[in-house]
Amino acid sequence: MRFKIVSLIAVAGVVAACGTAPTSETASTSGDGSATTSQPKIMPGSADDLRVNVGDRVFFAFDRYELTAEARATLQKQAAWMLANSNVNVTIEGHCDERGTREYNLALGDRRANAAADYLMTLNVPSTRISTISYGKERPVDPASTEAAWAQNRRSVTVVK
Structure with a gap:
């Protein structure tokens, strides 16, 4: 009788442990039986969403601030993302290399x-949703x-506020 009670308690403990949802990572089993870990889900409209799914930075030539075709393409994706996430405001950071005073x-x-911000505004992102800073x-x-x-x-880096 004691063995049955201990067995029931052990089974209940195992079932309870299996019912606990993972907090930040999910584990699954691959086809070969080994455990794999996947990344947490990215929230739409978050800073991670912008960085991972859209791109949060554009690059410039030495001593230049004109937008390249690649930079404009990234900013076009950022504008579409911002228009789809109307509650998001951003700060655009301007950065340089170490040369110069x-x-x-x-x-x-x-x-x-400002070149990045101005381009976003030409793509219908309201200026009230964009601020700039230079580092x-x-x-x-x-x-x-x-x-x-x-x-x-x-x-330049677009940072979600």
Whole structure:
């Protein structure tokens, strides 16, 4: 009799443990029986949604703030995303590489952020939903002093508020 009670308690514990939903990651079993982990679902209209599904940054040539065709294509996707998510406001950050003075790079970062913002506004995103800020060379994504690093640092980044 004792064995049956202990067995029932053990089975109840296993069933209760199986009924607990995972909080941030979900696990499944692949065809070969091994466990796999998938990423959490991205909420529509979130910063992760913009970054992963649309793209949150555009890049610039050395000492330039004109938008390339690739930058315009990314901004067109951002505009469509913003129009579909009308409750979202953004800040566009302007960034530069380490070359040049602090003051020069702050001004160039401002021109880059405003070029992106102006283009979004031409695509019917209301100006009230967009703000800009320049960080100049103060927030490099890659601190190395190489052409590849500098190319990654010459950017504007659209950040969901």
